[in-house]
Amino acid sequence: MELRILRYFLAVAQEKNITRAAEKLLVSQPTLSKQLSDFEKELGTKLFIRGHRQITLTSEGVYLKSKAEEIISLADKTSLNIKNDQIISGDLTIGAGESIGMKRIIDIMGNINQDYPDVKIHLISGMADEMETLLNQGNLDFAVFMGERDLNEYNYLQMPETDEWGLIMRKDSLLADNDFISPKDLLGKPLLISAQEISKSRFKNWWGNLGSKMNIMGTFTLVFNAELLVENGNAYMMSFNHLIDKTHQDKLTFRPLNPPMIEPITVVWKKNTVLSKVAQLFVKRLQASLHNEDL
Template sequence: MELRVLRYFLAVAQYQNMTKAAHELLVSQPTLSKQLADLETELGAQLFIRGHRQITLTEEGEYLQARAKEIVQLADQTAANIQADQIITGRLSIGAGESVGMKRIMKVVSEIIQDYPDVKIHLVSGNADEMETALKHGTIDFAVLMGKRDLNKYSYLSLPEVNTWGLVMKKGDPLALKETISPNDLIDLPLLMSEQAIEEHPFQDWWGNLDKKMNIIGTFTLVFNAQLMVSQGNAYMITFDHLINNSNSSNLTFRPLSPTLTEPTNIIWKKNIAQSKVAQLFIKRLAASLN
């Protein structure tokens, strides 16, 4: 079945008159009649009941009408996308640590995939140094960084979501009765901390001269694994808010540090490179979400 013939068929079905359809299509009536007769022969089915003044569809004709509308619409949309340079496909690679800011990013990504089903997403987890290295090597398109870092060598967007440091513990722990956690509360506690937090020293000013009294028993890169140890009651975890399961079924709870200690969230990408169309769309939609 040719698209041109399907358009002829739909015009006759719409006007229910061969002469009027031929006039609208700018073809002669004999040509139109022959094209439709050939279509019926090709399909092996009668599509029209030809009356003296009006043409009506048979059951097979009604079925073809519904399908032909879909086929023609798809063809028209495909052509329009090509002509308007709107084809969006390919893979979007995002590397990130764990942060509440990822909720906004995943919402944008989900909407893109819904609008453009041919787009695929690849997520990579790791700390800021690992993600910057992956971005430099071209294995990811974007990196989401938490913390104060030099962004001058990148293009970037700053997200409004702020990461608040705090202590994760079992709900029955005495410290869970406090609204906030001070440096003195942490003295001699068995602490788990992220490798990035230790390497970048954001806590040096916060706990000041109590540094030597902090008992850091281990490090982690992913909160999920570390919280399994905290659930056993053998450790406490310093991490960002919104990363643990806060449901009633969870035996863990989070308390923010005091004085408050926060980290910004930024998404970065390479400067002065030609971005794919899906990457351009992601940047555009993420920027729009900030407004």
């Protein structure tokens, strides 16, 4: 399976037309058609449904498209990172969830880009399980975990920042008069909770024997979208502090939990792997920022 053929396949999948794809790739239409036909024979399956006006993907084609995009992205990134051994260039890719702890990391990434304009920085947002998968696949240089996780398979740096769990609600809510939110305060309240935290039963111990009485109306992955529902007055949201978007600050407020729930923030990268020069620079500058914090 050659990278060139995968690029041909992706071009046709994106254009949905052999002629347009051939023009984009600067190859002849017959050549492209034959290459793709040979590719299907090599794989022993049909990748395309060739219609009168456009081409669509079979289920096997859809699967290959997702994998081909990952393969091509990793190949391009690797090539870019080793092209020039004399200067710092290439891509720096970090995956993380939403957290106040990202400010330090983003500041370092921004400073690296300012000092080395050839460096391209990429931020990928998602839940910790997704970020760990991408890291292990080689699609991330670093992942940022919020909360306790098994770190035995990784190199890591612990951030001084922490995340504090609490409740986001409308400012005119009765619970907004509380300094803290206890489990009994949430009885009967429609709650939105991160899909990841639901799957890991993150609040099981905090709720105690009241857990079965909680009204969990739904889950979310993006805080901003969930805040729209809270602002609408239809829900309360369990979330980290400092994540209320500026567009919602006039209507929403945060109250910490009691007993408190505090999460560590950790930057991790794969063991037994050679970091690119820009990734090494990121680690060096992150370590320096933590050292300065201790002084």
